[in-house]
Amino acid sequence: MKTSEISTNTLCYHCGDDIATELFTVEDKQFCCAGCKGVYQVLSQNNLCNYYAYNKAPGQTKQYVEQHFDFLNEPSIFSKLVDYTDEKITLITFFIPAIHCSSCLWLLEHLHKINPGIVQSRVDFLKKQAEITFDHNRVPLKELVEILVSIGYEPLISLQDIVKEKKNSVNRDLIRKIAVSGFCLGNVMLFSFPEYLGISSLEAQFQFLFGWLNLAMGAVVTFYCSQDFFTSAWGSLKNKVINLDTPLALIVAVLFVRSAFEIISGTGPGFSDTLTGLVFLLLMGRWVKQRTYNHISFNRDYRSYFPVAVTLLDENGQEKPVPIDDLEVGSRILVRNNEIVPADAILMKGDGCFDFSFVTGESDPKTKVLGEVIYAGGRQIGKAVELEVVKPVSQSYLTRLWNNEAFKRDDSKIKNFNDTIAQYFSAVVIVIAIGSLSYWYYHGETNRAWDAFSAVLIVACPCVLALSTPLTLSTVLGMFDKNGFYLKNTDVVEQLARVDSLVFDKTGTISCPEAVDLSFSGTLSMYEESLIGSLARNSSHPLSREIVKWLGKSAEFKVEGYSEVAGKGVSAFVDGHEIIMGSRAFVAPDVDVVSASSVVHVRIGEEYKGFFKINQRWRDNLKQLITVLKTRYRMHLISGDHAAERKSLSSIFPEYVPMLFKQSPHDKLLYIKKLQEDQNIVMMLGDGLNDAGALRQSDLGVAVTDNINNFTPGSDAILKGSVMGKMPQFIHQAKMAIKIIKFSFVIASIYNLIGVYFAVQGSLSPLTAAILMPMSTITIITTTNLANRYFAGKNKLR
Amino acid sequence: MNILYFLIGCSVVMALFFLGAFFWALKDGQHDDVHTPAVRILFDDDKPEETE
Numbered sequence: 004m005k006t007s008e009i010s011t012n013t014l015c016y017h018c019g020d021d022i023a024t025e026l027f028t029v030e031d032k033q034f035c036c037a038g039c040k041g042v043y044q045v046l047s048q049n050n051l052c053n054y055y056a057y058n059k060a061p062g063q064t065k066q067y068v069e070q071h072f073d074f075l076n077e078p079s080i081f082s083k084l085v086d087y088t089d090e091k092i093t094l095i096t097f098f099i100p101a102i103h104c105s106s107c108l109w110l111l112e113h114l115h116k117i118n119p120g121i122v123q124s125r126v127d128f129l130k131k132q133a134e135i136t137f138d139h140n141r142v143p144l145k146e147l148v149e150i151l152v153s154i155g156y157e158p159l160i161s162l163q164d165i166v167k168e169k170k171n172s173v174n175r176d177l178i179r180k181i182a183v184s185g186f187c188l189g190n191v192m193l194f195s196f197p198e199y200l201g202i203s204s205l206e207a208q209f210q211f212l213f214g215w216l217n218l219a220m221g222a223v224v225t226f227y228c229s230q231d232f233f234t235s236a237w238g239s240l241k242n243k244v245i246n247l248d249t250p251l252a253l254i255v256a257v258l259f260v261r262s263a264f265e266i267i268s269g270t271g272p273g274f275s276d277t278l279t280g281l282v283f284l285l286l287m288g289r290w291v292k293q294r295t296y297n298h299i300s301f302n303r304d305y306r307s308y309f310p311v312a313v314t315l316l317d318e319n320g321q322e323k324p325v326p327i328d329d330l331e332v333g334s335r336i337l338v339r340n341n342e343i344v345p346a347d348a349i350l351m352k353g354d355g356c357f358d359f360s361f362v363t364g365e366s367d368p369k370t371k372v373l374g375e376v377i378y379a380g381g382r383q384i385g386k387a388v389e390l391e392v393v394k395p396v397s398q399s400y401l402t403r404l405w406n407n408e409a410f411k412r413d414d415s416k417i418k419n420f421n422d423t424i425a426q427y428f429s430a431v432v433i434v435i436a437i438g439s440l441s442y443w444y445y446h447g448e449t450n451r452a453w454d455a456f457s458a459v460l461i462v463a464c465p466c467v468l469a470l471s472t473p474l475t476l477s478t479v480l481g482m483f484d485k486n487g488f489y490l491k492n493t494d495v496v497e498q499l500a501r502v503d504s505l506v507f508d509k510t511g512t513i514s515c516p517e518a519v520d521l522s523f524s525g526t527l528s529m530y531e532e533s534l535i536g537s538l539a540r541n542s543s544h545p546l547s548r549e550i551v552k553w554l555g556k557s558a559e560f561k562v563e564g565y566s567e568v569a570g571k572g573v574s575a576f577v578d579g580h581e582i583i584m585g586s587r588a589f590v591a592p593d594v595d596v597v598s599a600s601s602v603v604h605v606r607i608g609e610e611y612k613g614f615f616k617i618n619q620r621w622r623d624n625l626k627q628l629i630t631v632l633k634t635r636y637r638m639h640l641i642s643g644d645h646a647a648e649r650k651s652l653s654s655i656f657p658e659y660v661p662m663l664f665k666q667s668p669h670d671k672l673l674y675i676k677k678l679q680e681d682q683n684i685v686m687m688l689g690d691g692l693n694d695a696g697a698l699r700q701s702d703l704g705v706a707v708t709d710n711i712n713n714f715t716p717g718s719d720a721i722l723k724g725s726v727m728g729k730m731p732q733f734i735h736q737a738k739m740a741i742k743i744i745k746f747s748f749v750i751a752s753i754y755n756l757i758g759v760y761f762a763v764q765g766s767l768s769p770l771t772a773a774i775l776m777p778m779s780t781i782t783i784i785t786t787t788n789l790a791n792r793y794f795a796g797k798n799k800l801r
Numbered sequence: 802m803n804i805l806y807f808l809i810g811c812s813v814v815m816a817l818f819f820l821g822a823f824f825w826a827l828k829d830g831q832h833d834d835v836h837t838p839a840v841r842i843l844f845d846d847d848k849p850e851e852t853e
Contacts, residue, residue, distance in 0.1 A: 112841070129834070178827060178832060209805065212809070216813075
């Protein structure tokens with residue numbers, strides 16, 4: 004175990020945050036909060052302090068939210084979550100978003116030290132998954148999850164989650180095909196080599212053997228490795244369209260038939276080298292294109308937003324966790340602080356205060372009275388409430404909205420550059436091929452006619468398109484990835500380059516939910532500030548921490564009789580004064596002031612002192628971003644919130660930008676639709692469930708989030724809120740990528756023309772073909788790569 | 802020169818052997834996670850429990 008070197012400065016030993024108080028000190032190590040200290044204590048008790056040796060401050064600030072994992076002991080839920088179970092052991096794969104460094108890896112693979120009932124744990128770092136084998140008789144699942152939570156690695160438990168979705172993310176079939184085609188390519192090259200150098204009479208006896216070996220390899224490549232091209236081409240022909248795979252399949256077929264003909268008839272060496280090389284490169288292109296993000300899901304639906312289970316109350320008032328799908332109309336459920344209402348329900352008991360910001364975009368929580376209907380998706384703030392379900396989960400307002408037919412977009416409508424060009428390309432190639440065929444036929448040279456015909460088809464290969472496009476676009480994808488902008492696939496890059504209108508949502512999208520502006524209304528003396536600071540330090544509530552930060556370092560007083568009421572506030576005697584902080588109802592029900600939830604009221608003794616208010620803050624660089632964008636794009640703002648911020652927004656957005664407030668999710672969807680009918684290509688930036696429809700409808704839906712592990716609605720791309728300012732660079736880079744692809748197409752055409760020059764004369768030798776193809780490929784890959792890097796440097800995206 | 806027939810046969814068989822080895826590795830999932838093992842190998846072995 005290393006001794007701490009960090010304790011000299013005031014950073015938390017566990018998470019590296021600034022330390023505002025010296026309350027949390029254990030063995031000369033300082034911590035920022037009780038959460039971090041707690042994790043350290045668990046680890047040091049179990050002799051796991053190596054965790055701190057591999058990285059400095061490897062932990063993450065733990066937000067204390069009381070959670071109930073009782074549902075994990077329900078057999079019906081248990082069986083859905085685990086991968087394998089028998090009498091003795093159980094195997095489960097958890098998705099743990101907090102995995103981020105080698106310390107995490109080390110700790111999670113040493114779980115058996117904390118509890119010997121855990122047999123083995125293996126981490127997949129990139130996927131942020133841990134596969135844990137445990138003895139469920141010694142450690143029930145619930146306890147396992149609680150261990151993970153206690154060390155700061157809370158798994159994301161959901162029945163429809165990325166763990167299951169990404170189980171087979173590695174396309175083994177494609178890799179196997181690449182391996183086989185690579186094997187064939189290597190061997191064919193070896194066997195063709197003597198042919199390239201010219202065969203002496205001594206070696207002529209091998210020609211026959213080499214020819215047949217080449218043909219055998221060619222057959223494997225054609226019938227096994229190229230299957231996908233044939234099926235894809237056939238599929239598109241059936242739909243009477245031509246995609247890029249159509250000419251590719253044609254070329255593979257022609258190459259094989261001609262090689263077979265030449266070798267069987269003994270008239271020539273065939274084109275097996277070109278065939279295998281081509282298929283190998285094409286498969287590589289496919290592989291590059293298939294690059295996926297291991298830890299991001301673009302297709303989450305409402306099920307991953309809702310909890311796995313809810314607490315059902317039976318007739319006797321007994322609590323029993325049940326899977327969310329088992330909820331029936333009339334069920335009584337208990338929703339605790341910070342839990343989500345899973346179905347439309349009526350409030351039966353308790354003080355309801357629901358935060359709908361994620362569902363509707365409204366920034367202030369709503370207070371509900373007994374008997375009111377509460378729509379699914381609201382998050383309860385405060386004490387537990389009892390609700391009676393009035394609609395099953397699948398019929399809830401939110402769920403119905405999500406399943407709306409209009410949200411289901413047909414993705415195949417997006418035409419990419421490749422498929423468009425493939426049509427013209429195929430047409431031109433076939434015209435030239437038939438032209439040369441008829442020319443030579445007319446001149447009576449039948450053999451030459453067929454030579455020329457097949458040769459044209461061979462050299463005019465659009466393989467460059469099939470290779471340069473995925474390479475260029477996936478480089479862009481990787482570049483964006485590093486900068487915090489995650490695109491679903493390469494087609495999205497092309498779509499990004501086409502966009503001409505931007506639609507912004509307000510809450511959570513251009514406003515920053517995490518950064519807060521705190522202000523105090525009222526007057527406080529230095530002494531009173533210290534009193535408040537001393538009290539706030541004891542609470543792990545985010546607002547308390549903000550207040551501590553806002554007050555800065557001050558004298559500390561002894562706190563006695565501390566008590567915290569969830570969702571209400573805190574109270575204690577500090578230096579002999581009674582201090583109460585929290586909601587209006589808790590602190591000063593008789594004082595006539597605002598009662599929004601983002602306000603913390605303060606009372607010292609009997610005197611009401613005033614309140615801290617949290618103001619929405621716009622994202623950094625928002626103003627510059629809008630200034631850059633306004634010259635090039637049409638912009639719109641649609642919000643589900645009230646118009647209170649209109650004034651502040653109009654100083655950021657130019658006058659002519661339409662701003663709509665109080666828009667329902669359906670209004671947003673219709674607005675996008677209208678824009679599209681006016682021939683706009685719309686990019687929608689939103690964050691919440693209320694934007695889900697608009698995101699689906701738009702040509703490019705971008706979900707904005709501050710933590711990519713958080714739930715985001717289904718979208719084409721996910722953008723980290725902190726890098727929103729780079730949007731103009733992203734768009735520019737996408738546009739440049741499209742230019743690069745077009746440019747590479749021009750280079751490829753030059754090579755093709757050279758090839759066609761030989762081909763139409765019927766004098767294309769296998770050697771020329773075997774040289775031209777890799778030459779053009781190398782040129783293209785080099786130019787696209789260099790150009791991409793150049794523009795990335797220019798756009799400061801590297 | 803006839804020995805070449807034998808050598809060519811050998812080279813193909815050997816190449817097939819390697820291809821088979823690759824398939825084996827693929828089937829065993831060696832290509833599923835190519836990042837974590839590289840990190841894992843850097844960790845020290847656990848020190849033996851200190852006897853008191």
